[in-house]
Amino acid sequence: MAETFEGRNVLVVGGAGFVGSNLVRFILKQQPRKLTIIDNFLSADPINVPDHPAVRLVSSSIANDRVLREIDDDLDYAYHLACYHGNQSSIHDPLADHENNNITSLKLFERLKDIKSLKKVVYAAAGCAVAAKTFDGAQATKEDAPVSLFHDSPYSISKLVGEMYGNYYFMRHGMPFVKARFQNVYGPGEILGAGRWRGTPATVWRNVTPTFIWKALHGEALPVENGGIASRDFIFVEDMARGLMACALRGEPGEIYNLGSGVETTILELAERVNELSANDTAIAMTPARDWDRSGQRFGDPSKAREKLGFEAQVPHLEGLRRTVEWAREFRPCILRCMMQHVHFLPELRRYESTAR
Numbered sequence: 001m002a003e004t005f006e007g008r009n010v011l012v013v014g015g016a017g018f019v020g021s022n023l024v025r026f027i028l029k030q031q032p033r034k035l036t037i038i039d040n041f042l043s044a045d046p047i048n049v050p051d052h053p054a055v056r057l058v059s060s061s062i063a064n065d066r067v068l069r070e071i072d073d074d075l076d077y078a079y080h081l082a083c084y085h086g087n088q089s090s091i092h093d094p095l096a097d098h099e100n101n102n103i104t105s106l107k108l109f110e111r112l113k114d115i116k117s118l119k120k121v122v123y124a125a126a127g128c129a130v131a132a133k134t135f136d137g138a139q140a141t142k143e144d145a146p147v148s149l150f151h152d153s154p155y156s157i158s159k160l161v162g163e164m165y166g167n168y169y170f171m172r173h174g175m176p177f178v179k180a181r182f183q184n185v186y187g188p189g190e191i192l193g194a195g196r197w198r199g200t201p202a203t204v205w206r207n208v209t210p211t212f213i214w215k216a217l218h219g220e221a222l223p224v225e226n227g228g229i230a231s232r233d234f235i236f237v238e239d240m241a242r243g244l245m246a247c248a249l250r251g252e253p254g255e256i257y258n259l260g261s262g263v264e265t266t267i268l269e270l271a272e273r274v275n276e277l278s279a280n281d282t283a284i285a286m287t288p289a290r291d292w293d294r295s296g297q298r299f300g301d302p303s304k305a306r307e308k309l310g311f312e313a314q315v316p317h318l319e320g321l322r323r324t325v326e327w328a329r330e331f332r333p334c335i336l337r338c339m340m341q342h343v344h345f346l347p348e349l350r351r352y353e354s355t356a357r
């Protein structure tokens with residue numbers, strides 16, 4: 001019979017976050033014996049933690065020595081999804097990135113190396129850290145694409161260092177390490193403004209999809225940089241959760257798998273789809289490129305995950321977007337509450353207190 005999480009003891013570090021909380025809900029459907037979430041709520045809101053008898057929540061940093069000592073010695077699976085979200089925050093405060101995105105990986109792996117019952121340790125690696133930075137006919141990025149030593153953000157460096165530490169613990173200590181290289185995840189549960197202020201407006205405007213949806217639902221012009229020619233590989237969060245489960249249950253220790261749709265979508269296409277689904281007829285606002293962002297076109301090659309894990313993204317972009325827009329409408333009060341935590345730093349957010357569509 002195929003392996004599942006039934007009766008297993010699972011750890012999800014960063015499990016209160018966007019992807020983590022979706023993953024937790026999917027794993028819970030398979031009835032694990034115990035599921036521990038360790039999260040310091042730096043970029044998460046407690047509303048995303050499911051109220052379930054198998055769930056134990058530890059509200060702390062994974063870099064805390066006591067928390068590390070108290071990790072169960074009979075773990076079956078561990079996920080490491082904690083990060084310092086995201087690129088702009090890490091540029092603003094590289095040391096905070098180091099503390100939450102780098103030393104966290106090292107300390108966690110140092111602890112996990114001693115847990116002999118572990119079947120897999122799955123790490124959230126970032127496709128953006130390896131994608132070729134071109135606007136000139138990008139190719140789908142494969143898992144073994146060459147990696148540059150020159151990076152646009154401390155976040156990007158930290159994500160790669162996490163892969164390298166994990167590889168080291170795999171080679172030296174036999175830690176059963178599997179890397180999941182994420183493409184651009186979107187979907188229900190990504191709450192704008194969730195967590196603590198991280199020094200820039202990106203604390204609120206986390207990612208392009210939820211930002212566009214929020215603005216479109218409020219009748220605003222969607223800001224599209226550089227003609228909207230940049231492209232991303234958007235993967236719906238439920239597909240991502242299934243891919244992460246496949247990495248734990250069927251991934252080969254030491255291996256790496258792209259988790260993406262393999263479909264290239266331009267930012268202009270995204271903006272047009274969001275406007276249509278949100279019935280927003282305000283024209284798109286074209287803006288110049290951000291100075292640090294030279295990411296260009298990028299999408300991952302999903303063939304290895306398909307062949308080796310039997311994993312394939314199933315939710316088409318338009319359908320995933322439709323479900324995300326619906327969720328954003330329904331959860332508007334919760335999203336607004338999280339955004340307004342930062343109104344002291346971003347007084348312009350006040351305009352959302354009264355204008356809902």
Ligand SMILES: NC(=O)c1ccc[n+]([C@@H]2O[C@H](COP(=O)([O-])OP(=O)(O)OC[C@H]3O[C@@H](n4cnc5c(N)ncnc54)[C@H](O)[C@@H]3O)[C@@H](O)[C@H]2O)c1
Binds near residue numbers: 039084183195
């Ligand atoms: N969402 C994407 O498109 C994407 C793309 C590439 C890689 N990733 C990676 O996937 C993972 C999850 O991303 P997400 O989009 O869900 O982000 P997220 O910010 O929602 O999740 C990260 C979680 O880590 C927690 N955290 C931060 N520092 C911590 C610490 N010191 N100890 C314990 N918990 C801590 C945060 O509170 C949050 O819950 C991250 O590692 C991210 O780098 C995401």
